[in-house]
Amino acid sequence: MNIRLLEVLRTLLATGSTIATAKAMGLSQSGVSRMLQQLESDLAITLFARDKGRLIPTPEAVVLGRDAENVLLAVERMSGHAEDLRSGASGPEIVRIALPSSMWENFAPAMLIDYVRDFPGVRIETFFETTTLISKLVGDRVIDLGFLRMEGETGPGIVVDKVASGQSVCVLPKDHPLAALDEITIKHLKNVPLILIGKQRPNRMALDQAFKRAGVKQMVKIETHTNSSACSYVAHGLGITIISSFYANLYRHLNLVQRPFIPTATQEFGLARADGVPLSIAAQGLSDALKRQIQLSQRGE
Secondary structure, three states, rough: OOOOHHHHHHHHHOOOOOHHHHHOOOOHHHHHHHHHHHHHHOOOOOOOEEEOOEEEEEEEEHHHHHHHHHHHHHHHHHHHHHHHHHHHHOOOOOOOOOOOHHHHHHHHHHHHHHHHHHHOOOOOEEEEEEEHHHHHHHHOHHHHHHEOOOEEEEEHHHHHHEEEEEEEEEEOOOHHHHHOOOOHHHHHOOOOOEEEEEEOOHHHHHHHHHHHHHOOEEEEEEEOOOHHHHHHHHHOOOEEEEEEEHHHHHOOOEEEEEEEEEEEEEEEEEEEEEEEOOOOOOHHHHHHHHHOOOOHHOOOO
């Protein structure tokens, strides 16, 4: 049954005439009459008695009119709720996102400032974990979105869209002697205190192998497990670190510089979500907010 027919019934009951109904609904009088005939045919019930050009509602019309009113109110509520969902005034009770630990300090708050304004009815839960655990959280559908380093095959039931990339750089204090170089090689790092990340992780193992091939023994001063702590240690003069330029760019506010590290290595980063599960409007909005903040964070000074 067409919703428009129910609107005709409601308006006819309220106005008592096809002329007034036509005017109220922006229709022709003949159009109203045709729609009334269609409704009566669909219901197989006479809704109005015709008496000298007047429409007199039958008792059945009054009963069905209440039903029509309830249906139309439900449709209007649904339309209003859809508009709230589109506009961000309301949404799912909660949207969950996971990020690497190094993104909690500046990146995550900056990402959420505009999002919270645009989606005031949505509660956000943030997780800060390793790539392995983020992948598991997405696969188990604990979270809606997960930003992670793309390292080989992803787990089953996960889709990862590439959203960023970086290259290996040395991060060092601005007044460090090596800051005068345009690029830094492994040979330059002989007897230089290093702050290295992620023992037993694929990228760290590749770095260790590169030092071995070059015949340079690493002088590891600090082992750590987040890019943020590595950059903080460097800023305090405890050594230099080798990380992705993606993360180094998040800490440009510190008294640091970065120089390309040779041999060159590229890192790719993606946004993971469960395969076959469409994102809600609110989750898609958070995805868009993350991508915007990535673009802002990676701009040069």
